[in-house]
Amino acid sequence: MIEQPKSSALSEQIKSLIEWLASYGGKDTGGVTRLLYDDAWRSAQRAIEAKMKEIGLAARYDDAGNLFGRLEGREAAAKVILTGSHVDTVADGGKYDGAYGIVAALAAAEYLKNRYGAPRKPIEVVSLCEEEGSRFPLTYWGSGNITGVRNRESIERAADAAGIPFEQAMRGAGFGLGRHPRPKRGDLECFIELHIEQGEVLEREGRAVGVVSHIVGQRRYEITVRGESNHAGTTPMRWRRDAMHTAAELIGLLMRRARADKTGLVATVGRMEAKPNVGNVIAREVTFSLDVRHSDAETIRAFCEESFGECEAIAAEHGTTLEYLKWMDEPPVAMDERLRRAAEEVLEREGISHLTMTSGAGHDSQIFGTFCPTALLFVPSRGGVSHSPAEFTETEDLERGVRLLIDLLHRLAY
């Protein structure tokens, strides 16, 4: 059992680190905007680089703009224990999303170095350059470069809303020029990410930490119902081929089936467009989105196939036709069992309440998860609010997460 830092000092440190990082790209709204390679992003990375050096970590960038702070290990051949999260934000996002994982890693590395000296294996703190996809139509640029699932080909035609090509923005920030090492890593033992939940599960269940077992798989569809437009007054109900009625029955069916699942499946219809979308005209066409997520790919497949079978029967009864466009089909990603057990042992011993859960949202850990053993650990988000200036996590919850990270890194690296 390791010796932990004093609670009051750690609380103060974490609170001030959160505010410090939020000051780069801070907005009048109380939110933060740091988009990949922009001025706020650059000043944030420079500040983190300075902080790493101040702590006594060896700081370096890779050629994509990921920033690493290394606490050298005593064993020459040992692979790296990597921990951190992403430095970019959505537009007017919160202070915690991504940032918390970076500042927690900085605080943990500083404490371990000062209290226990050099570890057996190297520990690296990482400030990943990009995860959100909020500037360019591309996500996971940071973790993707490190793991090799993203490269220069991924960005060939990408440009931001102002028309600035990805390549130009990258070069403007000093990356993609070969000045820094290539991003792809072959020396990682594992990746540990501490992140806010961005959901309400921990808060509602009254638990301090979530140990993620899987990042859910997702299927996304555009479903189009085609019927026939007609006059709302002169067309008897029995002759209608009403795309809106069909769509309503389909959405009702999908939602009732999702509610009936007790294994954590979620299904969402968030978007709908009707044509001609006029109150006194029967709709000839309705298109709606369907987003289905679960930790088990087979459950997603079965949900879709069985539901769509029932959907076809409804459409046939209404004289309408259906078209399904599946534009996303991402498999679930399992987190490493050994790391999960290690985290759970720490939590039990420290008396911190916790919950094994899935992550319904994507994270860098999803990219690392198929590349090296990965752990994703959640702290509560008040009201589940994220991607908003109202994003908030209690300081004591932030502190509990850092204590967990300190202990876990000590186990793995010392």
Added chain:
Amino acid sequence: MIEQPKSSALSEQIKSLIEWLASYGGKDTGGVTRLLYDDAWRSAQRAIEAKMKEIGLAARYDDAGNLFGRLEGREAAAKVILTGSHVDTVADGGKYDGAYGIVAALAAAEYLKNRYGAPRKPIEVVSLCEEEGSRFPLTYWGSGNITGVRNRESIERAADAAGIPFEQAMRGAGFGLGRHPRPKRGDLECFIELHIEQGEVLEREGRAVGVVSHIVGQRRYEITVRGESNHAGTTPMRWRRDAMHTAAELIGLLMRRARADKTGLVATVGRMEAKPNVGNVIAREVTFSLDVRHSDAETIRAFCEESFGECEAIAAEHGTTLEYLKWMDEPPVAMDERLRRAAEEVLEREGISHLTMTSGAGHDSQIFGTFCPTALLFVPSRGGVSHSPAEFTETEDLERGVRLLIDLLHRLAY
């Protein structure tokens, strides 16, 4: 039993009159655009005025732009048998909507005058200036002026899409200046309108003429469902307050209830808007239209009240709230029973198949119906298509309608 015109001659006459009137405002699409007081409208009214004079009718306008052609009666104190329809069209509308009622009245008056001479009671053919509401946000300007439900106050702030005030457009066409008599009439015995069905009932049922018993009443609502936006991945189904799910269940319920009604009720949800309308975000608000029509006001009221009761229960179960904005509540209008019976007697005697039906769409007869005894008579619309260049009625159906009108006018006026 009166002597009818020769079939071949009447067919030719009706066909050529339809094409003649369609040439004023005719488009390359095969459709017609005559908007109140525009150039096409003015040239159409002038052409009809000339035709009235040619037939031997005394032509005059009222100060709203309605055009009357009078076949004088022998009895000085007799009230007027009025027949016709509206001369305006929707943008790129068909050749039959409104126009058929005018040309049928012209052909009937011409035949009766030539064959039977002066009637006992005066017959007036009317080309009503406006019904569609396709230029200004106001409908029934023609029949409304004659019956007194529309007047100068109705148009005070009205302007067309180009910003031209109603008053200016009216004066530009030579009306609203006091040059013609005031439109309000006190001398009408009845109004008879021949019109295309604009629905598929006659065609599907294989009947030549529809005798309208009622023009349906209508209620129109905007229904807003309010829930809570949340992340599609991190919010378990049981905690959702999903406005889209509620809206889908409500629409499904309303449509199933409408389908279950066997007395001719129709209900339509043609428009829907979701907020934020993003695929991976649970909708916080959904607004949809509801259009309910029936010939009996009590049936409409009961449908809405009973359905809304069930809607509230669904919303309560989903943790969402509902708001109903009722922005239209027009009572049904009964057509005159004596005129209906007279029409049915003619149809029986002539061996023309017919159907007693409601009108699901509004017509000038709806305005006249509460002012004087009114008859509305339908001929089939191929495929139910209207307000389109594809609008079409077989010549033999057009001819049957005119024969009916000739006989009816003879019964009433001679």
